[in-house]
Amino acid sequence: MSNWLDAVNWNSDGLVPAIAQDAQTGRILMMAWMNRESLQLSAERGEAVYWSRSRGKLWHKGETSGHIQKLHEIRLDCDEDVIVLQVEQLGGIACHTGRESCFYRILKDGTWQTIDPVIKDPAEIY
Template sequence: MNDWLDEINWNEDGLVPAIAQDHKTGRVLMMAWMNREALQLTVSEQRAIYWSRSRGKLWRKGEESGHVQTLHEIRLDCDADVVILQVEQRGGIACHTGRESCFYRVYRDGAWETVDLQLKSPDAIYHKGHTHE
């Protein structure tokens, strides 16, 4: 029944990198990790669920911020060791810093330059101070 999960090349920790991408624009929103349970639940609940390495538990994207990622499609790369989640980002904010994407810095002339505006402060997102999802 879960043969599709057996086709994934999980790393030594039983994880696979998961890239969340806007299903309409193709913009990369974020990268997180998934274990078997997270990927299976993502499919069954049709929303992005990741594995939080820092907290050692499942993390339903948006459970604290309200910025849920609704699943549209999952793709597996040629080596079967990376997945892409095509999602609709509810609320327009994927990053815990209050930006649309976690990839908001560009390398220019020997330094990282912030190129995306902060749409909302982390304090306003998490209602109690900065908490990374």
């Protein structure tokens, strides 16, 4: 029996993009990177674990903020090179800016405009 992780088309750095999506609303909350270990840990724990490229280490989402992502489902796209995590975002905040989603700006009239409010000041989170 082959390992399910072998089906993933990892990039040259051994990573795959992972999109976290709210399992209830379908809203895209964030995008991060996963390596083989983080994807396996996510499946085992039932909580999102990513690979932090800037820190060069595993990042259990919510380890500092408490904003854990409980996994409902892990999906692999048709090209086997993108993961979608259906999650329950504990605390309702996925973004380090204190917002529900990292995708809180829209392009309007040639400028990026912030449309989502800060739910909690990041200074109170970290």
